[in-house]
Amino acid sequence: MPLTRRNFVKQSGLALSVTVAGKTLCLTPRQAYAQGVAFTNLSQVEVDTLEAICERLLPGAREEGVAQFVDKQLALDPNDSLLFLKCFNVEPPYLAFYRSALAEIVRLSEATYSRAVADLDEASATRLIESLRDGTTEDWNGPPPPLVYHALRNDAVDVVYGTMEGFADLGIPFLAHIEPPAVT
């Protein structure tokens, strides 16, 4: 089946059911981002932080709707969740993990660089991410920093490369047995 825009929305595996102006729509996270669909679980500060850090982890993640994807998944029963975090033995609810991790990233950025993550220059953002990855953050009171790094990094990888569009962008065949369902 040719990869058309309509098919992609159905097949991406990440389609979101959202209500816009009273209508229920089936959108990819990227489309939800472009249309500015409201968040239901994450606060605006959390969204801004998640998008900023994921964009540094893998450029393009913001536009692919990483925050939209995470926000929708946080509403689900953990056994139904599609989040990478599920691969690790993290105690649900996953919203608690994200809330704590993002709050600590906000605090770390302010304490170390006196500015929000979204406003960090590249060198500062790189040092902040390296401190998460290497577990060298100081006065950290959230989930283990390397786990936060892996979770957010792989959320970014999922939305950028884990979809049919991502495979197409990489130039490799997706080879789907079954199309992911349209969400109504």
Add this chain to the structure above:
Amino acid sequence: MTQRAKVDVVVVGSGAAGSVYAAVLAEAGKSVLVLEKGADRKLSDLYSSQIWARRLKSAAPHVVEEGKDSIWYNFNAGHGYGGAAMHHYGVWPRYHPEDMLEQTRYGKGLDWPFDYEQLRPWYDQVQEDVGMSGDADKEIWRPPGAPYPLPPLPVFEHGRILARGFAALDLRTSPVPMAILSREYKGRPACIYDSWCDAGCPTGALANPLVEYLPRAVQAGAVMQPHSYVTRVLTDRAGKQATGVEYYDNDGVRHEQAADAVVVAAFTVENCRILLNSATGVHSDGLGNSSGTLGHYLMSHPAVSVFGLFKEETHCYYGVTGGQLFSQDGFEKDKSKDIFGSRQWEIGLGTKPNDLLGVAMSRADLFGNDLHEFVRHGVRHFGAMVGVCECLPHAANRIELADGKDRFGMPLARVNFNLDDYARNLWQQTADLGVQIFQAAGATEAWHSPPGGQHIMGGTIMGADRTASVTNEYAQLHDVPNVIIGGPSVFPTSSSVNSTFTAHAVALRSARHIAEHWGGLVG
């Protein structure tokens, strides 16, 4: 609370072992009810996506992990019809004779209550039931057994490239013993090698429980019931007989299901958790725990993923997830005074860009544009294999009840797991050898992962001595014989081979015994 009509057998869990018990006992004319804590699931629900594949994994109830090493519970466990076998890779080697006589032969580990020859016909029967592919002659390490019913799966570029490394180091390879169809079999289609095995195979080419034993069970009259969360096995006042199980539905309503026999096949950690939570005044330390070994001898295979980049394109996204070639060179256990345990290689793993075993995660240190650059190159030139190592059974490695509770008030499981020095040294030797093999194959770069945990075994081990084991050779609790345990929790040793085939064979052997001796069981 509701009480349902009594059945002959209630099976807790619909995975590899539970499905076998359900099929055999239903076909023997017993009324069978299968209670699955997760969702109903059909082959048509299995979408090709590493992201959607996570629905097949279990996230709750949470398992509290202590000790130095993780058993990777969420990675290994399943959720919903088919259990963990829905996302398994179909790599089905057999245990070796020496795996089952480890204490006798090496003075380490434990002995099984039966030997390989007693298990052999059940391996043969299972491979005939599900349709295994392989080449028994080329698989030179394979213990005696019937030839595979189907020829081996094909080898693609990824496998051919890595085979060069093995050959250069005088290590032998063979086709992988696979529970995946190389040809149409019993109306099921052959594999099309698109490497979505761990997302669940919707075509039926991979032998998950939805394609063989669960349909047989239902055909014979077994009833499947999803969203039924079993918390306790119930026993009579004297504690001699199980009378059924307690479970909760999705709305939190408590039910009691009466049964003449109970099969607990909810995977290793949950099996122990349910039995520990079934303590009564008679069985104060948990049901089936008169030996004090319930929950003990927990095992998980320390595994190492070996990665590399090659000049040529590897087409790593083709094939099957579990690999294109196989090797048990290095399976001998007594390697040195510091290294003990068997090892095997699964070579040329089907690899997608994302997820835990994906290209991007193989270099977890990279981010930003470096990650983009790596993934864009890697998806075309990537190689991967896994070395799986043995772990000896130790009583100190155990599953207990934790202080925290789940939403039904049932205590969570707490796991304490520490690899011994034999396993750590074996893992390091395997990791180093894996990198050498990749270099010998011509990799421009080669590296390995940190330790990972594959398969979870032990906790309700079988044994001839009721003072040192939980179940007898037919996986019946020594203390309450109409409670039968299914799955790798009954394994006394881990070998280094994937556990699903043996879980099937042990379950089939026990289920047939239960069916043939039913009168003695419920009398």
